[in-house]
Amino acid sequence: xxxxxxxxxxxxxxxxxxxxxxxWRHPLxxxxxxxxxxxxxxxxxxxxxAKFDLIFLADGAGTxxxxxxxxxxxxxxxxxxxxxxTLLSALAAVTKNxxxxxxxxxxxxxxxxxxxxFASLDHISxxxxxWNLVTxxxxxxxxxxxxxxxxxHAERYERxxxxxxxxxxxxxxxxxxxxxxxKQSGIYYDPQKQHILNHKGKxxxxxxxxxxxxxxxxxxxxxxxxxxxxxxxxxxxTAEVVFTAHQTIEDARAFYADLKGRLAKYGRxxxxxxxxxxxxxxxxxxxxxxxxxxxxxxxxxxxVVGLSMLNGMSGGVxxxxxxxxxxxxxxxxxxxxxxxxxxxxxxxxxxxxxIRELYLRIAGARGHWQIxxxxxxxxxxxxxxxxxEAADGFNVMPPQLPTGLYDFVEHVLxxxxxxxxxxxxxxxxxxxxxxxxxVPLHPARHAVAAE
Amino acid sequence: xxxxxxxxxxxxxxxxxxxxxxxWRHPLxxxxxxxxxxxxxxxxxxxxxAKFDLIFLADGAGTxxxxxxxxxxxxxxxxxxxxxxTLLSALAAVTKNxxxxxxxxxxxxxxxxxxxxFASLDHISxxxxxWNLVTxxxxxxxxxxxxxxxxxHAERYERxxxxxxxxxxxxxxxxxxxxxxxKQSGIYYDPQKQHILNHKGKxxxxxxxxxxxxxxxxxxxxxxxxxxxxxxxxxxxTAEVVFTAHQTIEDARAFYADLKGRLAKYGRxxxxxxxxxxxxxxxxxxxxxxxxxxxxxxxxxxxVVGLSMLNGMSGGVxxxxxxxxxxxxxxxxxxxxxxxxxxxxxxxxxxxxxIRELYLRIAGARGHWQIxxxxxxxxxxxxxxxxxEAADGFNVMPPQLPTGLYDFVEHVLxxxxxxxxxxxxxxxxxxxxxxxxxVPLHPARHAVAAE
Numbered sequence: 029x030x031x032x033x034x035x036x037x038x039x040x041x042x043x044x045x046x047x048x049x050x051x052w053r054h055p056l057x058x059x060x061x062x063x064x065x066x067x068x069x070x071x072x073x074x075x076x077x078a079k080f081d082l083i084f085l086a087d088g089a090g091t092x093x094x095x096x097x098x099x100x101x102x103x104x105x106x107x108x109x110x111x112x113x114t115l116l117s118a119l120a121a122v123t124k125n126x127x128x129x130x131x132x133x134x135x136x137x138x139x140x141x142x143x144x145x146f147a148s149l150d151h152i153s154x155x156x157x158x159w160n161l162v163t164x165x166x167x168x169x170x171x172x173x174x175x176x177x178x179x180x181h182a183e184r185y186e187r188x189x190x191x192x193x194x195x196x197x198x199x200x201x202x203x204x205x206x207x208x209x210x211k212q213s214g215i216y217y218d219p220q221k222q223h224i225l226n227h228k229g230k231x232x233x234x235x236x237x238x239x240x241x242x243x244x245x246x247x248x249x250x251x252x253x254x255x256x257x258x259x260x261x262x263x264x265x266t267a268e269v270v271f272t273a274h275q276t277i278e279d280a281r282a283f284y285a286d287l288k289g290r291l292a293k294y295g296r297x298x299x300x301x302x303x304x305x306x307x308x309x310x311x312x313x314x315x316x317x318x319x320x321x322x323x324x325x326x327x328x329x330x331x332v333v334g335l336s337m338l339n340g341m342s343g344g345v346x347x348x349x350x351x352x353x354x355x356x357x358x359x360x361x362x363x364x365x366x367x368x369x370x371x372x373x374x375x376x377x378x379x380x381x382x383i384r385e386l387y388l389r390i391a392g393a394r395g396h397w398q399i400x401x402x403x404x405x406x407x408x409x410x411x412x413x414x415x416x417e418a419a420d421g422f423n424v425m426p427p428q429l430p431t432g433l434y435d436f437v438e439h440v441l442x443x444x445x446x447x448x449x450x451x452x453x454x455x456x457x458x459x460x461x462x463x464x465x466x467v468p469l470h471p472a473r474h475a476v477a478a479e
Numbered sequence: 480x481x482x483x484x485x486x487x488x489x490x491x492x493x494x495x496x497x498x499x500x501x502x503w504r505h506p507l508x509x510x511x512x513x514x515x516x517x518x519x520x521x522x523x524x525x526x527x528x529a530k531f532d533l534i535f536l537a538d539g540a541g542t543x544x545x546x547x548x549x550x551x552x553x554x555x556x557x558x559x560x561x562x563x564x565t566l567l568s569a570l571a572a573v574t575k576n577x578x579x580x581x582x583x584x585x586x587x588x589x590x591x592x593x594x595x596x597f598a599s600l601d602h603i604s605x606x607x608x609x610w611n612l613v614t615x616x617x618x619x620x621x622x623x624x625x626x627x628x629x630x631x632h633a634e635r636y637e638r639x640x641x642x643x644x645x646x647x648x649x650x651x652x653x654x655x656x657x658x659x660x661x662k663q664s665g666i667y668y669d670p671q672k673q674h675i676l677n678h679k680g681k682x683x684x685x686x687x688x689x690x691x692x693x694x695x696x697x698x699x700x701x702x703x704x705x706x707x708x709x710x711x712x713x714x715x716x717t718a719e720v721v722f723t724a725h726q727t728i729e730d731a732r733a734f735y736a737d738l739k740g741r742l743a744k745y746g747r748x749x750x751x752x753x754x755x756x757x758x759x760x761x762x763x764x765x766x767x768x769x770x771x772x773x774x775x776x777x778x779x780x781x782x783v784v785g786l787s788m789l790n791g792m793s794g795g796v797x798x799x800x801x802x803x804x805x806x807x808x809x810x811x812x813x814x815x816x817x818x819x820x821x822x823x824x825x826x827x828x829x830x831x832x833x834i835r836e837l838y839l840r841i842a843g844a845r846g847h848w849q850i851x852x853x854x855x856x857x858x859x860x861x862x863x864x865x866x867x868e869a870a871d872g873f874n875v876m877p878p879q880l881p882t883g884l885y886d887f888v889e890h891v892l893x894x895x896x897x898x899x900x901x902x903x904x905x906x907x908x909x910x911x912x913x914x915x916x917x918v919p920l921h922p923a924r925h926a927v928a929a930e
Contacts, residue, residue: 171686235622
């Protein structure tokens with residue numbers, strides 16, 4: 029049964045209090061979510077009972093921004109929340125099937141630590157770990173790691189390319205059956221099946237081997253989110269899941285075709301990489317109820333927070349000097365996230381939005397696809413994106429937590445299941461099995477197979 | 480009741496297959512312990528049921544050594560095992576009271592990551608986290624982080640001093656009640672209770688604030704193990720638990736008096752720092768049974784492994800060129816662990832050991848205190864060390880796992896309890912409460928209190 033019909037892959041993207049910028053102020057939201065472990069245990073168990081493929085956590089190694097007037101009114105911007113790997117490792121101990129994708133930046137980490145922590149998480153979880161590789165585009169993070177500013181865009185990606193290669197190389201330092209652990213002969217590991225890395229590159233010099241046995245999944249699943257040109261090329265070469273942001277099906281289809289089209293030159297198949305755009309669903313039994321629920325959240329956005337959020341997303345330009353109810357001014361090219369800036373400007377121009385309208389427009393989904401409607405409205409659009417090759421699945425971004433996750437699970441999932449678009453039970457016990465991704469064999473096995 | 484009578488503090492120091500170098504070959508040992516999460520869940524639950532204060536994990540960010548002939552016959556030397564923070568975070572989710580101390584080196588880490596991960600673990604566990612601060616003295620680790628050799632002893636400690644200050648400073652960037660999270664007013668945090676660090680030192684430049692709220696314990700418990708002169712001074716200034724290695728009560732008493740004597744100049748009390756030597760107990764119902772159990776393990780030591788282990792501990796000098804049954808040659812001063820070298824040489828000279836006898840002598844406890852005897856023998860000596868101020872407690876190093884932990888819990892703990900030396904139940908739910916350590920108030924509170 030499983031695997032015959034193509035079905036949606038679904039991630040639960042858990043921002044502590046939910047994705048809407050004002051979610052924490054809602055009466056039903058867990059305001060202390062960023063340091064409330066029981067809150068996350070509850071969410072993980074609901075997402076697993078609902079058969080989500082994975083839980084996805086974003087990350088910033090530092091608070092993003094120093095505009096205290098806005099920051100002290102928000103639960104977002106990484107002001108105070110769990111570090112993702114520690115959180116997901118703890119959640120792995122109280123779940124059985126759901127996968128765990130933690131974001132970790134290549135800008136301010138060492139590849140040995142990252143390779144080791146994700147391999148460890150893969151063993152702890154029995155093959156349910158994934159790494160969302162990002163580059164950091166925030167000076168605020170750089171300031172916590174001895175630098176005055178973050179790396180320029182090109183250098184950031186050059187470093188990320190090499191970082192990914194080192195991590196993948198470290199994951200391949202042990203073959204699958206490298207550890208006979210034979211008590212009689214006293215042979216713990218087979219030296220022929222250990223491979224020293226000896227990487228010497230421009231940014232990193234790493235000998236290896238990794239001091240964790242080969243991961244149950246071969247490699248933890250490699251996830252990426254960059255959609256700039258170097259980001260797409262890195263994804264086409266190495267990523268297995270791409271989390272992306274699109275406002276329209278046309279944009280999503282173009283991205284999908286472009287990225288899938290780049291796979292062949294790296295010897296990869298169409299299904300070796302799953303594209304999962306973000307979706308911010310506000311669910312109501314009627315459209316009116318959905319609009320009312322959304323308005324409740326929008327009404328809680330403090331103007332200082334909305335404006336600051338927009339500033340952060342528009343490359344550091346201070347928009348407060350322009351009239352709130354006037355048009356978006358021209359923005360200079362930034363060293364930050366180019367794709368995010370373009371997406372925002374396109375949105376504002378397309379819909380002819382004022383500054384105020386734009387910040388309210390992105391207060392929920394932060395540039396991701398936002399649908400406010402009934403379960404049927406939402407399922408219709410998800411189905412259309414899926415069937416028309418705009419998406420292999422979605423990273424679901426609940427507006428508020430925990431209730432936004434309940435709404436999706438209780439109302440939208442049954443509709444997707446009725447249409448045969450989502451699983452009734454897990455296909456396997458590893459993240460790869462559920463995502464339908466191959467287990468990467470050790471390169472030495474390929475060599476044997478080719479003989 | 481609790482707190483009136485001074486009692487032993489006990490750690491369970493869990494090396495994957497146990498501390499004896501050949502433990503993994505024993506028929507009852509879990510040979511795949513380094514990647515068997517269920518094994519650790521079982522150990523943690525037994526240690527918690529037995530009311531141990533904490534579980535302690537050592538660490539190396541890389542395999543120690545490249546002598547494949549020896550390495551491929553051992554489950555130690557960090558060949559392949561869980562990364563400690565991911566492992567302890569997962570164990571926190573399936574326990575309620577026991578503390579968790581993970582080792583992390585200041586040599587190849589960033590203080591922001593370390594401060595953040597331990598603060599996160601403290602929140603996840605409800606106040607049960609501790610950080611064992613070590614410096615790395617292995618070139619093999621250095622090779623995984625872009626360096627040709629590890630830092631020289633003095634520089635290592637200079638870096639460690641500054642690293643500790645940055646981490647402590649980051650843990651103090653939020654006051655206890657910094658997060659009102661007031662939904663009506665929209666105030667998530669109180670900017671007056673956030674403190675930017677802005678550290679600019681010789682080794683690190685870190686702005687902060689930390690993006691995790693103040694830890695439930697104020698600070699996770701700070702543990703250290705260095706016993707060189709700069710190691711003692713750093714411990715006297717900052718450590719709350721010191722894990723140490725002594726072969727004789729005289730050495731242990733001298734160390735205890737010296738370290739406790741250094742506290743006053745930093746404004747600290749005698750009980751603000753707990754000294755917990757390692758103890759490697761081989762338990763038998765009779766002395767003969769204990770000796771037989773020990774001999775079973777000793778017989779499993781392959782000479783190549785024993786010799787290599789000694790080489791590693793004697794500062795890299797290749798002892799295989801000397802006669803196995805002859806005396807230990809003079810060893811040059813090393814850039815590695817000076818205190819460990821001295822301890823080994825003193826032991827060999829005191830007991831007039833050959834090279835072979837020395838490696839068998841340390842094959843179990845690796846320089847720590849080893850007792851082979853009945854529960855009463857072991858309790859007698861622990862009591863003597865405790866009453867004569869050689870120890871505030873012990874870090875128990877089971878020879879093999881899981882059975883070595885069972886032996887101690889089933890036979891030695893009842894004897895300690897009969898003597899009133901160990902708790903019947905936890906005093907509290909945090910590691911600090913159980914260790915009898917003060918919760919550090921935020922410096923701003925001290926300022927208020929002093930007004």
